[in-house]
Amino acid sequence: MHSSDNLPFALARTHRKYMIQAIQLAEQAYDEGEVPVGALIVRNDRIVGKGYNQAEQLNDATAHAEMLAISAACATLSSKYLTDCSLYVTLEPCPMCAAALMWSKIDQVIFGAVDADYGACGSVFNMASNASLNHEFKVIQGIMEKECEAMLKAFFREQRDKEGKK
């Protein structure tokens, strides 16, 4: 796992450009009452898949932003492998999503906020580089971390306030 602190400027700028779009997807989730996580997949500077968390609306525990983005990218590329692709996501992937990324043979994952509870790209589990698994992917963390974190905190605070009023 690499911190975003020491990235060359041009690379940091590219990562930021896509992370802003992932944040906009997360905001869409927020506005629809979903835990605000957004994800997109890029290949050769072209977006090939997008997703935002839709677990509530789709009534489906597997409908995380990353899973939807992976399926969309696979459809776009007509391939079950996402070779040379990068996933941008506002929150560190959980074990389900990280293992899906491993299966898809993605090249790298760039995430914003750390998930200290379920993060599976180094925080709680490490599905990104695990000798037991057949594919490793690079991880860059901390791109627009504060913005990604603030949105999640605001969402959960709002949820608690709603619960408190019931």
Next chain:
Amino acid sequence: MHSSDNLPFALARTHRKYMIQAIQLAEQAYDEGEVPVGALIVRNDRIVGKGYNQAEQLNDATAHAEMLAISAACATLSSKYLTDCSLYVTLEPCPMCAAALMWSKIDQVIFGAVDADYGACGSVFNMASNASLNHEFKVIQGIMEKECEAMLKAFFREQRDKEGKK
């Protein structure tokens, strides 16, 4: 993780009844050139979701039997939680599927063959009872193990033979 060896007869019979159907789903995958894994989800002795591995046909690395069965069951029950549900699957779930089962709050998982490479219900990882995760589910292994294993072995042998002929 519990072995199926000491189950009461009536329970073993129920598990076998559903595992036979999971095997039939796996055979459908086999016939379509997919790694033969089949899964179904049962609630109150009623099948609420089915799936078989379709990663090749759907060009989607996330299209494992269990993921498709979970999404189908969530649709049937109009719920993102699979409370009081049991998943029957011919092969031990991988980390992606086991974490999806954790998110879905499934009650128990009954599997046939052990996956010594990727199994995440006790073999390589343990997503079924992990203090870091917010839900635990029961695991019963070994129902019709030999039949499930034989099908996978035959499939991979056939694949190797095809590769050898190229």
